[in-house]
Amino acid sequence: MDANATSNFSSLLLLLLLSLLSTASTSMHGFIDDPLIQQVVSSSDGRDDLLMSAEHQFSEFKKEYGKSYPTQEEEDYRFGVFISNLRLARRNQILDPSAVHGVTKFSDLTPSEFRRQYLGSGRQMQLPKDIIISKAPILSTDDVPNTLNWTNMGAVTSVKDQGICNSCWAFSTIAVLEGAHFKANNELLELSAQQLIDCSTDTCDSTDEKKGSKKCNKGCKGGYREVAFKYIKDYAGGVMKADDYSSAEKDNKKCFKKSDNDERSVASVKEYSKIEANVDQYASYLYHHGPLAVKTDLEYDQTYKGGPICHHKKHPGNVAHAVTLVGYDESHWIVKNSYGENWGDRGYFTVCKNVLTNDGTWDPDAIYADAVAKNKKIDF
Numbered sequence: 597m598d599a600n601a602t603s604n605f606s607s608l609l610l611l612l613l614l615s616l617l618s619t620a621s622t623s624m625h626g627f628i629d630d631p632l633i634q635q636v637v638s639s640s641d642g643r644d645d646l647l648m649s650a651e652h653q654f655s656e657f658k659k660e661y662g663k664s665y666p667t668q669e670e671e672d673y674r675f676g677v678f679i680s681n682l683r684l685a686r687r688n689q690i691l692d693p694s695a696v697h698g699v700t701k702f703s704d705l706t707p708s709e710f711r712r713q714y715l716g717s718g719r720q721m722q723l724p725k726d727i728i729i730s731k732a733p734i735l736s737t738d739d740v741p742n743t744l745n746w747t748n749m750g751a752v753t754s755v756k757d758q759g760i761c762n763s764c765w766a767f768s769t770i771a772v773l774e775g776a777h778f779k780a781n782n783e784l785l786e787l788s789a790q791q792l793i794d795c796s797t798d799t800c801d802s803t804d805e806k807k808g809s810k811k812c813n814k815g816c817k818g819g820y821r822e823v824a825f826k827y828i829k830d831y832a833g834g835v836m837k838a839d840d841y842s843s844a845e846k847d848n849k850k851c852f853k854k855s856d857n858d859e860r861s862v863a864s865v866k867e868y869s870k871i872e873a874n875v876d877q878y879a880s881y882l883y884h885h886g887p888l889a890v891k892t893d894l895e896y897d898q899t900y901k902g903g904p905i906c907h908h909k910k911h912p913g914n915v916a917h918a919v920t921l922v923g924y925d926e927s928h929w930i931v932k933n934s935y936g937e938n939w940g941d942r943g944y945f946t947v948c949k950n951v952l953t954n955d956g957t958w959d960p961d962a963i964y965a966d967a968v969a970k971n972k973k974i975d976f
């Protein structure tokens with residue numbers, strides 16, 4: 597950094613601190629309690645304190661998330677990344693003051709490592725033109741309640757951890773089917789996202805013989821919720837329970853087809869479609885059909901710790917992450933993520949309603965599904 601850049605950097609820091617001070621007293625989420633920010637705010641010699649505090653926070657971080665590094669060199673490198681993520685968290689805190697940003701399980705990854713390992717590349721999330729999904733009809737919004745929480749109503753399974761596998765699309769799809777199955781059959785099953793990851797690959801479309809076709813999902817290298825729903829409805833005819841799938845993993849026949857009528861298939865999709873990008877339609881579909889699969893382009897995942905995200909900041913590139921809407925209050929969505937329970941608000945986040953659609957410039961491609969009712973009523 598040359599002298600000019602350093603002084604620019606210092607004035608930027610000062611600016612950040614000033615805006616931090618002015619927002620600190622009004623924040624409802626107590627981020628002023630964050631020891632690092634307190635140090636910086638109260639100390640005249642912020643730099644040394646920052647470093648000391650960062651060292652302390654890094655060791656706490658390693659303890660909490662069970663992190664260790666093979667070499668001292670790697671450890672030093674990760675500490676540098678950690679410090680830079682403390683700055684990122686502070687920047688995000690200023691941009692997005694209604695949420696809490698800070699140290700998370702992802703604090704030792706560079707933002708580009710994070711995008712690569714957890715979000716896949718934008719290219720993979722862009723739906724090829726030849727994958728068709730029907731448009732959902734417009735629903736009445738008259739009878740829709742002001743608040744709704746499917747987790748509270750027993751329609752949502754525990755938060756899963758996708759690990760270092762770009763499989764958000766599978767977890768989002770499976771959570772929607774779990775909710776729809778609950779609505780149709782009044783039972784909550786843990787369904788197998790792994791089946792979608794393993795099986796909606798080169799077998800995703802029976803009319804498309806070409807292996808590795810763009811219409812197919814790519815396991816841990818990314819995929820589409822649209823293809824996963826189609827795989828369940830048209831190709832496999834259903835999904836196994838998560839436990840049954842893992843115990844059947846060595847079985848060559850685990851990727852069954854619809855025509856196999858495999859008895860291990862316990863839940864299936866009756867129909868699914870894409871909902872118009874409109875917050876009132878989302879609320880109505882949530883109420884009438886259960887949780888929805890949506891994609892977000894928010895950049896805050898890496899530093900998010902809780903509270904509502906109410907500022908829109910887009911990832912660089914065309915990166916999207918699939919998640920599940922499970923409810924709402926007057927102004928926020930309640931969203932289930934797949935980064936484990938030790939991320940965000942016990943694995944969930946909330947987001948201001950309009951931020952999800954970025955006031956009309958971003959289409960979350962919300963998808964609803966209805967499940968097959970197993971105990972069909974007898975028609976006399």
Ligand SMILES: *[C@@H]1O[C@H](CO)[C@@H](O)[C@H](O)[C@H]1NC(C)=O
Nearest residue numbers: 745746747748749923930946
């Ligand atoms: C939704 O319900 C769950 C389960 O009862 C609860 O933990 C969570 O805090 C609720 N979310 C909101 C935003 O009310």
